[in-house]
Amino acid sequence: MTAPVTPTLLYLENVTVSFDGFRALNALSLVIDHAEMRAIIGPNGAGKTTMMDVITGKTQPNEGTALFEGTHDLTALDETAIAELGIGRKFQTPTVFEMHTVEDNLLLALKNKRGPLATLFSRQANQERERIDALLERVRLTAQRHRRAGELSHGQKQWLEIGMLLAQEPKLLLIDEPAAGMTDQETADTADLLRDIAKSKAVIVVEHDMTFVRDLGVKVTCLHEGSVLAEGSLDAVSANERVVEVYLGR
Amino acid sequence: MRTQYLFDRQTVLVLSILAAAAILVPAMNGLVPPGSALHLSDHLVPLLGKYVCLALLALSVDLIWGFCGILSLGHGAFFALGGYAMGMYLMRQIGPRGAYADPILPDFMVFLNWKELPWFWHGFDWFPFAALMVLLVPGALALVFGWFAFRSRVTGVYFSIITQAMTFALMLAFFRNDMGLGGNNGLTDFKEVLGFPVQAGSTRVVLFVLSVLVLAGGYLLCRWVVGSTFGKVLVAVRDAESRTRFLGYRVEHYKLAVFTLSAMLAGVAGALYVPQVGIINPSEFAPANSIEVVIWVAVGGRGTLAGAILGALLVNAGKTWFTAALPEFWLFALGGLFVFVTLFMPRGILGAAGDLWERSSRRLRTRRSPQPFTQAAE
Numbered sequence: 001m002t003a004p005v006t007p008t009l010l011y012l013e014n015v016t017v018s019f020d021g022f023r024a025l026n027a028l029s030l031v032i033d034h035a036e037m038r039a040i041i042g043p044n045g046a047g048k049t050t051m052m053d054v055i056t057g058k059t060q061p062n063e064g065t066a067l068f069e070g071t072h073d074l075t076a077l078d079e080t081a082i083a084e085l086g087i088g089r090k091f092q093t094p095t096v097f098e099m100h101t102v103e104d105n106l107l108l109a110l111k112n113k114r115g116p117l118a119t120l121f122s123r124q125a126n127q128e129r130e131r132i133d134a135l136l137e138r139v140r141l142t143a144q145r146h147r148r149a150g151e152l153s154h155g156q157k158q159w160l161e162i163g164m165l166l167a168q169e170p171k172l173l174l175i176d177e178p179a180a181g182m183t184d185q186e187t188a189d190t191a192d193l194l195r196d197i198a199k200s201k202a203v204i205v206v207e208h209d210m211t212f213v214r215d216l217g218v219k220v221t222c223l224h225e226g227s228v229l230a231e232g233s234l235d236a237v238s239a240n241e242r243v244v245e246v247y248l249g250r
Numbered sequence: 251m252r253t254q255y256l257f258d259r260q261t262v263l264v265l266s267i268l269a270a271a272a273i274l275v276p277a278m279n280g281l282v283p284p285g286s287a288l289h290l291s292d293h294l295v296p297l298l299g300k301y302v303c304l305a306l307l308a309l310s311v312d313l314i315w316g317f318c319g320i321l322s323l324g325h326g327a328f329f330a331l332g333g334y335a336m337g338m339y340l341m342r343q344i345g346p347r348g349a350y351a352d353p354i355l356p357d358f359m360v361f362l363n364w365k366e367l368p369w370f371w372h373g374f375d376w377f378p379f380a381a382l383m384v385l386l387v388p389g390a391l392a393l394v395f396g397w398f399a400f401r402s403r404v405t406g407v408y409f410s411i412i413t414q415a416m417t418f419a420l421m422l423a424f425f426r427n428d429m430g431l432g433g434n435n436g437l438t439d440f441k442e443v444l445g446f447p448v449q450a451g452s453t454r455v456v457l458f459v460l461s462v463l464v465l466a467g468g469y470l471l472c473r474w475v476v477g478s479t480f481g482k483v484l485v486a487v488r489d490a491e492s493r494t495r496f497l498g499y500r501v502e503h504y505k506l507a508v509f510t511l512s513a514m515l516a517g518v519a520g521a522l523y524v525p526q527v528g529i530i531n532p533s534e535f536a537p538a539n540s541i542e543v544v545i546w547v548a549v550g551g552r553g554t555l556a557g558a559i560l561g562a563l564l565v566n567a568g569k570t571w572f573t574a575a576l577p578e579f580w581l582f583a584l585g586g587l588f589v590f591v592t593l594f595m596p597r598g599i600l601g602a603a604g605d606l607w608e609r610s611s612r613r614l615r616t617r618r619s620p621q622p623f624t625q626a627a628e
Binding site: 084088095097098115116119120121164168 | 475478479480482483485486489490492493494495496497498499500501503504507
């Protein structure tokens with residue numbers, strides 16, 4: 001393996017994705033450091049989800065560089081390989097395995113061997129049980145442990161999915177609209193949880209809820225038409241003329 | 251856990267019923283004197299044995315469709331390939347007793363003026379080799395076919411269509427005399443299996459019992475697979491395939507593994523089927539056969555394993571009765587049954603029964619302790 005090109009955790013440069021001539025990402029550049037939390041804002045169609053698709057291998061960019069830990073070329077890997085590198089993703093609508101219990105959802109997400117033979121002959125170790133106990137505690141689902149994930153409330157599903165992300169022990173978490181559909185209290189709790197996670201891991205949060213973004217208190221990147229419009233503290237970004245014009249509204 | 255407990259109950263029930271069948275059928279056939287109301291006549295034994303083999307085929311379809319969401323409409327092909335492997339063994343056992351009395355060549359080859367045995371017929375006179383081929387031929391086809399399909403992420407209805415095409419193509423190929431597998435007529439006129447006369451009542455009873463034991467074994471194998479973490483990944487793939495990918499699972503490897511296992515089970519079912527019905531011909535590859543299997547599973551209850559067995563037995567018993575009593579209405583009845591089950595019992599007989607059981611037991615539980623369920627979601 002070659003020496004790291006860049007010391008940063010995630011490095012996107014000039015990434016362009018076009019669908020039938022429409023540029024979902026237009027020469028986007030973004031750099032995320034180890035254990036940094038970044039909030040991404042921007043109007044619908046700004047390319048937030050496409051950016052996540054590129055980082056997780058769902059979409060191949062037409063041009064540009066996407067490096068993880070300076071050496072791994074994300075554009076050459078598929079979803080599975082990228083997940084194994086340590087990038088976890090939470091979808092906009094909570095996506096959990098509805099027919100499985102809360103406990104099994106976490107069990108499947110736990111960092112473990114992922115091959116068919118390994119899972120066929122695996123036995124649940126005490127260590128895993130303790131990991132699951134701790135995760136359940138952290139996302140406050142201990143009481144729901146044996147319930148089917150499909151029976152959970154919307155907010156609980158969001159938290160379960162965050163729990164599954166943590167179970168993967170990723171280095172970078174991509175979180176798409178975690179506060180959508182949550183009550184004010186749940187939103188505040190989610191911000192607390194994410195701040196806590198960001199102490200040890202890099203986190204990218206896409207969010208529309210400005211109160212929530214303010215709660216996070218981190219550097220903000222505003223996307224527009226597939227590229228970065230403004231970057232900086234929330235106050236600085238919200239003061240930006242263009243941001244006000246295209247996104248926040250007057 | 252509640253679900254685990256249910257599974258165990260179901261397993262015990264299935265195994266008890268199969269054990270009872272393995273004891274009662276030989277007893278009613280052999281010990282109860284003919285003329286008694288409880289006597290099972292000789293011609294019914296292979297018929298029941300045939301149902302048991304079809305139940306194993308249904309089980310193999312449920313394993314992939316019910317637990318991994320892979321709707322194969324070509325599983326009859328794996329069944330038929332297993333059947334042909336067994337048929338080739340049985341043909342070689344005929345020896346010089348064929349109509350043309352050729353010590354080596356089966357009748358149809360003599361008829362076609364062939365002078366020597368084609369290369370792929372070698373080894374089939376030895377039972378262990380034939381038994382291995384029963385597993386390997388369907389398994390290898392599933393492995394190659396699945397590798398291309400799953401790797402290219404062919405899913406849903408597209409996958410179903412290409413499995414139909416696969417079985418149809420095989421049917422056309424096997425119809426050709428050049429294939430060296432008996433063409434139109436297939437393989438038949440079997441005399442002996444492992445030295446025992448195929449037609450004899452005692453052989454048929456043994457074949458029946460063997461089929462039941464293999465079905466029980468297949469059921470336990472499937473139960474073990476779906477109960478493992480591997481099985482949980484399968485269900486995860488079924489319900490949220492891309493989520494599973496983003497968790498770092500190689501979905502195509504899982505699909506390939508379970509598809510191949512399922513094809514091998516289907517092959518074993520076909521191999522047990524052939525000596526009991528006495529013939530294997532290309533019509534077993536007919537696309538409609540494979541679709542029928544899916545109906546059995548849907549009727550019994552998809553994703554339950556036991557439901558697949560139940561559905562196969564019920565629908566095939568119905569078919570036997572219908573085709574004797576009202577032959578022209580059978581296809582209407584089958585189609586009507588499928589529509590009825592899809593509309594009114596989407597989870598099949600077992601699913602509907604399970605719902606009923608759960609509702610009544612939940613009512614019982616809430617009566618005893620009203621608090622735990624009220625703090626639920628929302």
